[in-house]
Each structure stands twice: as C-alpha cells, then as structure tokens.
Amino acid sequence: MDIFPSITNVKALAAIKRERLLPRPGEVTMRIGQQVAPVQIIARTIEQPRYVILNASRVLGVPPEDVSRYLLIEEGSNLSKGKPVMRKPASFGRGKLYNSPVDGILYHIYNGRLVLQLTPEVVELRAMVHGYVNNVIAHRGIVLEINGTLIQAIWGSGKEGVGRLRIGSQNEQGEFAAATLDKDSHGSVVFAGVVKDRNSLDILDQNGVKGLIVGSMPAALCAAAGQYSYPIILTDGIGTTGMAQPIFKLLQAAIGQETTLFAQTNLNTGQRPEIIIPLPATVNPTPLTLPGTKLEVGQSVRIIRAPHTGQVGKVSQLYERAKSTSLGTRIAGADVTLRDGQVIYVPYTNLDLLS
Numbered sequence: 001m002d003i004f005p006s007i008t009n010v011k012a013l014a015a016i017k018r019e020r021l022l023p024r025p026g027e028v029t030m031r032i033g034q035q036v037a038p039v040q041i042i043a044r045t046i047e048q049p050r051y052v053i054l055n056a057s058r059v060l061g062v063p064p065e066d067v068s069r070y071l072l073i074e075e076g077s078n079l080s081k082g083k084p085v086m087r088k089p090a091s092f093g094r095g096k097l098y099n100s101p102v103d104g105i106l107y108h109i110y111n112g113r114l115v116l117q118l119t120p121e122v123v124e125l126r127a128m129v130h131g132y133v134n135n136v137i138a139h140r141g142i143v144l145e146i147n148g149t150l151i152q153a154i155w156g157s158g159k160e161g162v163g164r165l166r167i168g169s170q171n172e173q174g175e176f177a178a179a180t181l182d183k184d185s186h187g188s189v190v191f192a193g194v195v196k197d198r199n200s201l202d203i204l205d206q207n208g209v210k211g212l213i214v215g216s217m218p219a220a221l222c223a224a225a226g227q228y229s230y231p232i233i234l235t236d237g238i239g240t241t242g243m244a245q246p247i248f249k250l251l252q253a254a255i256g257q258e259t260t261l262f263a264q265t266n267l268n269t270g271q272r273p274e275i276i277i278p279l280p281a282t283v284n285p286t287p288l289t290l291p292g293t294k295l296e297v298g299q300s301v302r303i304i305r306a307p308h309t310g311q312v313g314k315v316s317q318l319y320e321r322a323k324s325t326s327l328g329t330r331i332a333g334a335d336v337t338l339r340d341g342q343v344i345y346v347p348y349t350n351l352d353l354l355s
Contacts (some may be wrong), residue, residue, distance in 0.1 A: 001295065001320045001332070002294050002295075002307075002347045003295040003318070004291075004292055004293065004294060004295065005164075005301070005348065005351045005352060005353045006304075006351075006352045006353065007289050007293060007353045007355055008152045008154075008245075008302065008352050008353070008354055008355070009150055009151075009152045009288050009289055009291075009355050010150070010151050010152070010183055010246055010250065010343075010354050011149065011150045011151075011285075011286055011288065012148065012149055012249055012250060012253075013144070013148065013149065013279060013285045013286065013355070014147075014148070014150045014163060014278060014285050014286055014287070014288055015147060015196045015285040015287060015288075016131075016144075016145070016146040016147070016148065016288070017134055017143055017144065017145055017146075018129075018143070018146065018262075018276075019137070019141060019142070019144075020041050020042055020043075020125060020127060020128070020141045020143075020144055021044070021046045021125075021137065021140045021141035021237060022040050022123065022125050022139075022140050022141055023123065024045050024047075024048065024123075024249040025045065025139040025140060026043055026044055026045025026046070026123070026139060026140075026325055026336050027043060027044055027045065027139070027141070027308050028042065028043045028136055028137070028138070028139065028140070028141060028142065029041060029042060029043060029044070030043070030133045030136060030142050031133065031136065032133050032134070032135060032136055032247055033132065034132070034133045034134060035130075035131075035132055035133075036127040036131060036132070036133060036144070037127060037130055038126065038127055038128050038129055038130065038162045038218070038258070038260065039126055039127075040127045041055075041125065041126055042125055042126065042127050042133075042141065042142055043124075043125040043126045043140070043141050043142070044122055044123060044125065045122070045123050046074045046120045046121075046123070046125050047120050047121050047122075047123060048120075048160075049117055049118070049120060049161070049173075050117070050118045050120075051107065051115055051117055051118065052101065052102055052115075052116045052118065052177070053113055053114070053115055053116070054101070054113065054114040054116060054271060055112065055113050056070075056071075056098075056113060056114050057111075057112030057113070058084060058100060058112075058159070059086070059238075060086060060088050060098070061088075062112075062249055062315060063089075063112070064112025064113075065109050065112070067109070067114075068109065069111045070086045070088055070339060071084060071085065071086055071109075072085055072087055073085055073106055073107070075107075075108060075109050076105060076106065076107075077105065077106050078104075078105055078120070079100040079102060079103060079104045079105055079106060079116060079120075080102065080103055081099075081100055081101065081102055081103050082099050083099060083100055084097040084098065084099055085099065085100045085106070085114070086098040100116065101116070101129050102114055102116055102118050102119075103118065103119045104117045104118040105117050105119075106139075107124065118220055123139060126143065126214045126242060128160050128162055128260050128262070129144065129146055129162065129260040129278060130146070130258070130275055130278040131144040131145055131146035131278065132145045132146075133145075137158060145183045146276060147278065147279060147280070147285050148276055148277050148278040148279040149250060149254060149276070149277035150274065150275070150276055151198060151235065151247055151250065151251075151274065151275040151289070152236060152237060152272045152273070152274055153213075153233045153235045153263075153272060153273040153274065153275065154233040154234050154237045154263075154272075155222065155233070155237065155238065155265070155273060156232070156233045156234070156262075156263030156264060156272075156273030156310070157222075157225035157228070157232040157233075157263050158231070158263055158264055158265075159229075159230065159231035159232075159261075159263050160231055160260075160261060160262055160263065160264075161189065161206075161210040161211035161260070161261045162189070162210060162211070162258065162259065162260045162261070163187045163188045163189040163209070163210035163211060163258070163259065164187070164188050164189065164256055164257070164258060164259070164266075165189050165191065165251065165254050165255050165256060165257050165258075165259040165268055165277070166180070166184075166185065166187070166188045166189070166190055166191075166255060166256075167180065167190075167191060167192070167251075167252065167255055168180045168181075168190040168191060168192035168212075168261065169191075169192035169193045169194070171193060171248070172193045172215060172243040172244065172245050172247075172248035173193050173194070173240050173242040173243075174192065174193045174194065174242075175192070175193065175194045175195070175196055175200075176190070176192035176193075176194070176195045176200045176204075176214070177192075178200065178203045181204075182209050183205070184261075185208070185209060185312055186207060186208035186209070187208060187209075187339065188209055188210060188258045189203060189209065189210055189211035189212070189213065189261060190209050190211070190212050190213070191212075191213035191214065191243075191248075191251045192212075192213075192243075192274065193214070193215045193216075193242040193243045193248065194215060194216055194217065194240050194241075194242050194243075195212070195214045195217040195221060195337070196217065196218065196221075197221075198216070198220075198221060198224060198242060201221065201225070201228055201232075204228075204230065205228050205229060209230050210230055210261075211230050211231050211233070211259070211261040211263075212230060212232045212244070213233050213235065213251065213259075213261065213275060214232065214233070214234055214235070215234065215235050215236045215241065215242040215243025215247075215248070215310070216234055216236050216237055216238060216239045216240055216241050216242060216243070216310070217232075217234065217238070217239075218238065218239065218240065218241070219238050222234070224240060225279045230265035231261045231262075231322065233261055233263050233273045233275060234261065234273075235275075236302075236310050237304070237309075237310075239309070241309050241310035242310060243310075244302050244310060244312050244354070245287070245312055245339070246312060246354060247351075248301070251275075254277045257277050257279075258277070258278065259275060259276070259277045260275070260276045260277075260278075261273075261274075261275055262274045262275075262276070265349050267291050267342070272305065279296050283331045288355075289355035291352070293352065293353065293355070295315065295318065295334070295348070295351070296315065296318075297315050297316060297317065297318060298315060298316065299313060299315050299353060299355075300312065300313075300353075300355075301313060301315055301334075301336060301346075301352060301353055301354060302315055302351070302352045302354050303336065303346055303350055303351065303352075304350055304352045305349075305350040306329055307326060307327070307337075308344060308346065311338055312338075312339050312354065313336040313338040313339060313344075314336065314337050315334050315335070315336055315351075316334075316335045316336065316337045316343060317333060317334060317335040318334050319333060319334060319335075319354050320332065323345055324345075325345060325346075325347060326344070326345070329347075331347045331349075332347065332348055332352075333345055333346050333347040333348050333350075334346060334348065334351065336351070
C-alpha cells in the first residue's frame with residue numbers, strides 16, 4: 001500500500017520559482033534575466049474604482065427632488081477633499097456649506113444621493129526578495145527565480161515583509177522574550193518558538209519589526225494578527241507546541257540574513273505561507289519535493305496531531321494493516337523513531353513529510 005502524506009518543504013538551499021502578480025492587469029516594468037532587489041517595483045496598475053455615497057437629501061434636510069437646487073457643482077465635476085459641494089441658504093448670511101469628504105469626481109446623482117468616485121491610486125508591486133526574472137507574465141507580473149533557504153509554513157496573517165533575521169527565544173520550545181529586542185530591532189524579522197499573549201505582539205509592533213516567525217500561538221492571537229502592520233507566520237500550527245527543531249535550527253543558522261515572509265494562503269492554487277532566505281548559489285540547490293511523493297522508511301516526518309503534536313522523527317517501519325494507537329483506536333500507520341530514541345506508532349493521517 002502506497003501512502004502519500006502532506007509535504008512541507010524545509011530546504012537549506014533550494015531552487016525556488018515564485019510568481020509575483022498584480023491584483024489586476026497593468027504594466028510590468030521588468031524583463032527576463034534582470035536581477036531584482038526586494039524594494040524594486042516590478043509592476044504597477046490602477047486600483048479598481050471605489051465609491052462613497054452621500055445622502056444629500058438627509059444632510060440638507062430637503063426632499064430628494066430638491067437636492068439639485070443646493071449643489072455647487074454638476075455631475076461629472078472634479079472633487080477636492082474639503083472643498084464645498086453643497087450650500088443651504090439661510091434667512092440671513094451665506095448659509096451653511098457642505099464639503100466633499102474625498103478627492104475624485106461627482107459620478108452620479110440619484111434619489112437625493114451623491115455618488116462620489118474616489119480618485120484611483122496607483123498600486124505598485126515590489127519584488128520583496130532578491131532574485132532573477134525567470135519569466136514575464138504579460139500585464140500581470142513576473143516569475144522570480146531564487147536560490148536560497150525555503151521553509152513552508154502552516155498559517156500566515158496575509159501580509160508581506162522583509163528584514164534581517166534575529167532570534168527571539170532561547171530554543172524551539174521557548175516563549176518570545178521582549179528582552180531580546182534592542183535599538184537594532186527596527187526593521188528586523190524575529191523568530192521564536194511560542195508567542196502566548198497579545199502584549200508580545202504589541203511590543204514587536206512598537207519596535208517596528210518587519211515580520212514574526214513563530215512555531216505556534218493560540219487561536220485568539222491568530223484572529224488578532226491582521227491588525228498588526230507586520231506579517232506573522234506559524235511554522236507548526238495553532239496552539240503552544242513550539243517550533244519543529246529542524247526549522248528552528250535552520251533559522252538559527254541564518255541569523256543576520258535578509259529574510260522575506262510571504263504570509264498569504266490560497267487554497268485554490270495550493271499556495272502556502274513561506275519563508276525565503278536568498279543565498280549565494282555556491283552549490284547545486286536541491287529540487288523541491290512535490291505533492292504525490294510516496295512515504296518511505298528513513299524519511300523525516302512531523303507529527304501533526306495529539307498526543308505527539310509537533311514532534312519530529314524518522315519513519316522506521318510502514319504497516320499495511322491497522323494497529324492499535326495510544327488512544328485505543330485501530331488505524332493504518334507507521335512506526336516513527338523520535339529524536340530521543342523512543343519508537344511510537346502514528347496513523348498515516350497524522351504524519352507530515354518534512355522534506
């Protein structure tokens with residue numbers, strides 16, 4: 001019986017290709033073979049139109065059909081934030097002026113309401129990582145080629161960031177310690193085993209970090225993660241189990257290196273949050289392990305469910321027939337030898353291949 005587990009690529013040096021795409025068609029400024037830096041603009045477009053609806057009838061206190069009598073501009077006119085668009089006369093004096101809340105144009109008038117179209121902003125897409133342009137996708141973006149460390153993660157807060165890597169806990173099980181931060185923390189990417197409280201996220205924000213890599217943190221903090229200016233990536237999952245030792249050691253070896261966090265997830269394309277650390281291609285990079293790789297004896301695996309969540313070991317034997325687990329259930333699985341030499345039986349559904 002062949003088993004094809006989930007796969008998490010954790011590569012010290014890999015050949016990485018990643019698309020960088022605009023949210024809508026626009027102009028690509030790069031060409032094939034060109035070297036790019038993280039801050040470099042690789043494409044730009046105009047954002048989709050946005051609108052604000054102003055209930056002029058209610059503001060003026062008049063029937064909808066009378067609103068046009070009080071307008072100072074016509075449909076299609078340009079708007080400037082803070083400039084008058086309506087005036088309601090008074091018995092004495094000039095009356096009361098009402099100003100535009102936005103820059104844009106008066107797009108439409110209907111039923112006593114003003115539809116204001118905001119001036120669209122230019123959306124600029126940056127490379128966010130050192131690499132080479134492998135391909136250009138017309139009007140949308142590029143495919144970047146990078147040689148470096150790749151760590152695929154479990155969860156991300158959806159943002160992007162880049163900075164020098166620094167350590168925030170003593171070991172892979174350690175909780176983030178604010179004492180590890182100093183004046184040089186601004187602009188850095190911090191990694192730690194566990195974050196357990198909101199105060200830690202606040203401290204990181206106040207110190208101007210550009211990203212946080214953490215093994216695990218509680219679900220309540222994940223729900224709040226989007227409020228912070230920096231991206232947050234969980235390498236091992238929700239909870240307080242810490243970080244897998246191979247991942248922590250890989251990050252330790254890269255302290256001081258420029259590190260990029262892509263914390264987006266796309267279930268449709270299979271995109272996972274990723275940590276990329278560009279490195280000189282001094283040796284041949286290893287290829288990425290693709291879905292559909294068969295589980296075999298000797299492979300490194302991570303246990304992804306209780307009672308051994310987060311522990312890493314090597315497959316020592318595969319079983320075709322169901323056996324009893326430590327929880328009393330019978331299911332097909334494998335023997336896994338943990339780092340301390342202990343051998344445990346783990347269902348196949350609880351294994352993640354660390355490649």
